[in-house]
Amino acid sequence: MAGHVEYEPASVKDLLAEMKDTAELLIDLSYSAVLHGSDEIAAEVLALEERMDVLQLRARMSIMLAARNPDEAETLAPVLGIIGAAEKISDAAGDIAKVVREDIGVPNAIRTALPEAVETLVRAELDAGSDYTGRTLGDVNMETETGVRVIAIRREDGDWILNPDRETTLRGGDVLLLRGPEGGVETVYETATGTAYEPPEYAEAEVEDLERAVDSLVLMKNMSELAVDLAYGSVLFDSEDIAAEVVELEAEVDALKSRFEAWVLRAAKDMDDPVNLRGLVHLATSTEVISDAALEISEGVLRGLDTHVVVQEAVEESDEVIVRVEVAEGSDLAGTTLGEAEVKTETGMRVIAIRRPESHLGEEKTYTTSVHPSDEWVVQPGPETKVRAGDVLIAKGTRAGSDRLADLAGQVE
Structure with a gap:
């Protein structure tokens, strides 16, 4: 049973930032729990879901006290929407975790496809005698040496550290959430x-229609995660352009869910036990809720409501930006790959998605949209992804880096 929650003076800005980080971590953990069939990771999801419940109650209390007149109420209304949407994401992640905790049927095919969609994420309890114990993450230098990063830590007393940095000291008994390449x-x-790490075993899909259903679900997952990322970016930087991309992504997830349902129904006739498909249906429903919540986060920007001061303060204090840049004909980026152009090294920006104005068949995994049939998305592009004139790059990084990326893309002030 949830504990009693009392009002505590707190910055709405800080609470919103913590809710954002928690929501994004919940999505990561919930899908990883399904991928690994891990009750332990699913349990961490449910613990974080309870934490989110407390955060949203505290944020609502703070906002109610802050609304002193109609003008304040008008500017705070979108903030309430952001809080409610983050809670929906949390609940949806909890529902995904319950697919594992309650042994709702999930075909092995999902565990074949998801490694292509997510990095390996595992839960590791730090032993008191480990070489890592008592050292900082900077001293351990884990990410540089292994490619693995600690995305969150749960202390023995139940406290969480989201996005730990180089100064974070590791303690015996810490639960580390590790993300990176399997090796x-x-x-x-x-x-x-x-103790030795035992990777999960994967099985090939036995039914062709089921494989198509799983592919649709993986696309839904990737697009929903991207939509959440862009939604927060649109609010933090008051960007109608980014909010417009969220609208399109949400529509695409809806269209994908319709395709998914058709493939699942077709696959059911060839399954020995169609009940094993229940988990897939649960996953798809929860994934759609996540994309719907992303749209709710962007709603205030889309309706032209002024950004409240608590959000403006968060923007002013943050050096991270999310930008939308169109690649010009004849620019340094046009006709090269992200790796060849050394985009991350040269600009410090990470390209998280590319929307293309026309389809290029036979390349890496892309998805042609139904809202704009001539468009296609490349979600999670890598160094080998080729960039063309007219491509719209969506990237995250520093303000200075965004200017350098615009230069590479041939954007002129």
Whole structure:
């Protein structure tokens, strides 16, 4: 049973930032729980879901006290929408975790496809005798040496550290949430726990229609995650352009869910036990809720409501930006790959998605939209992703980096 929650003076800005980080971590953990069939990771999701419940109650209390007149109420209304949407994301992630906790049927095909969609994410309890214990993350230098990063830590007393940095000290008994390539995860897990890492086993899809259903679900997952990322970016930087991309992504997830349902129904006739498809249906429903919540986060920007001061303060204090840049004909980026152009090294910006004005068949995994049939998305592009004139790059990084990326893309002030 949830504990009693009392009002505590707190910055709405800080609460919103913590809710954002918690929501994004919940999405990561919930899908990883399904991928690994891990009750332990699913339990962490449910613990974080309870934490989110407390955060949203505290944020609502603070906002109610802040609304002193009609003008304040008008500017605070979108903030309430952001809080409600973050709670929906949390609940949806909890529902995904319950697919594992309650042993709702999930076909093995989902565990074949999801490794292509997510990095390996595991839970490791730090042994008191580990080489990592008592050292900072900067001293351990884990990400540089193994490619693995600690995305969150749960202390023995139940406190969470989201986005730990180089100064964070690791303690025996900490629960580390590790993310990275499987080879690196294996090394870090064994060093942290003193026990061997056992990777999950994957099985091929036995039914062609089921494979198509799983592919649709993976696309829904990727687009929903991207929509959440862009939604927060649109609010933090008061960007109608970014909010417009969220609208399109949400519509695409709806269209994908319709395709998914058709493939699942077709696959059911060839399954020995169609009940095993229940988990897939739960996953798809929860994934759609996440994309709907992303749209709710952007709603205030889309309706032209003024950004409240608490959000403006968050923007002013943050050096991170999310930008939308169109690649010009004849620019340094046009006709090259992200790796060849050394975009991340040269600009410090990470390209998280590319929307293309026309389809290029036969390349890496893309998805042609139904809202704008001539468009296609490349979600999670890599170094080999080729960039063309007219491509719209969506990237995250520093303000200075965004200017350098615009230069590479041939954007002129």
